[in-house]
Amino acid sequence: MAKLEIKNVTKKFGDFYAAKDITFTAEEGEFVTLLGPSGCGKTSLLKLIAGFYQADEGEVVIGGNNVNFVPPEKRNTAMCFQSYALFPHLNVSHNICYGLQQKNIAKDEQVNRLNVALKQMDLEMHKLKMPNQLSGGQQQRVALARAMVTRPDVILFDEPLSNLDAKLRETVRFEIKQLSHQYNLTSIYVTHDQAEALAMSDKIIVLNKGSIEQIGTPLEIYHQPVSRFVADFIGVANIVEAEVNSLGNDLYQVRSIFGDFVAKSNKKPAANRVYICFRPEDAVLCEANSSEENQFTVEVVQTAFMGNLTEVQAILPNHSDQKIRLQLTKYPNIPADKRLRFSLPSSAIHFLEAV
């Protein structure tokens, strides 16, 4: 049985849908991320799970029980906010124990859980400090410890890393992931940062305007996006219209402004005319007279050396309005005419929605 089930949940504000017929599950110990641009309804969904909002339609089921009419304080969830929401007048230990006192957990048990949490979160030396004496990362760890000690059925994270600097964000990102797996926490994590979602999640739910666009593992979401929205939002994608005809055996003839390609896909295209996409890193530099498949030529507009790779911005020679982005592991020799030839593996071409 799933730890959390969201069944056909809809939430409206006036005529506006913050959540539209949302259905997904989180298994025990699963790390599920709600990912999407600002205003797509991520926080509203967290609030529906926590009980701060009530669904207009559908069911929120935690541990097998419908909690639609259970108030927030009676739902066994814990929330970690981006602002940490630590009590400024309580020291680290008192902050961590706050939820345990509210739940009338016996004093000895409170001390046990506190000591374990201080150790896990590497906070022992800070246990008597006040929140304003802690760094952002330490405050985040206190907030996480405070949520974890209550042993919630579901732990809800609302962009918890957005106030941290880039380096610390990466460290805390790994800590949260490791701790949630170590303690088998069922986590619902909200972010608009696709790199964070890809790095942390067992399952990603991509939201757009209150609806689910795609549910999948990070690999599925990145390598098999189902729509232009997902392909474009997660990483960089080159997206064009194409005419697609089956050749049998999962092979397809693809005609687009790139020329004629052969694509290999076990997913049938939605129609004869669809959008197709490929990732910048999938195109491979090749020689003019080489025999590699699916060759095309681009005209380089700009290159950016990024250390481990080089970003190439280009156009198609006969379609100067078609911008293309490519990524190369080696800095290319750009010839005088600025033209580079690439090949694209047939499995790198993905079918998106119908045109």
Ligand SMILES: Nc1ncnc2c1ncn2[C@@H]1O[C@H](COP(=O)(O)OP(=O)(O)OP(=O)(O)O)[C@@H](O)[C@H]1O
């Ligand atoms: N209490 C409310 N009353 C009216 N509209 C609301 C309310 N709460 C949220 N909304 C609207 O619902 C939409 C979704 O908001 P929500 O906070 O869930 O988005 P989000 O994806 O979390 O965005 P962000 O990443 O910017 O936090 C927004 O357009 C917002 O203005």
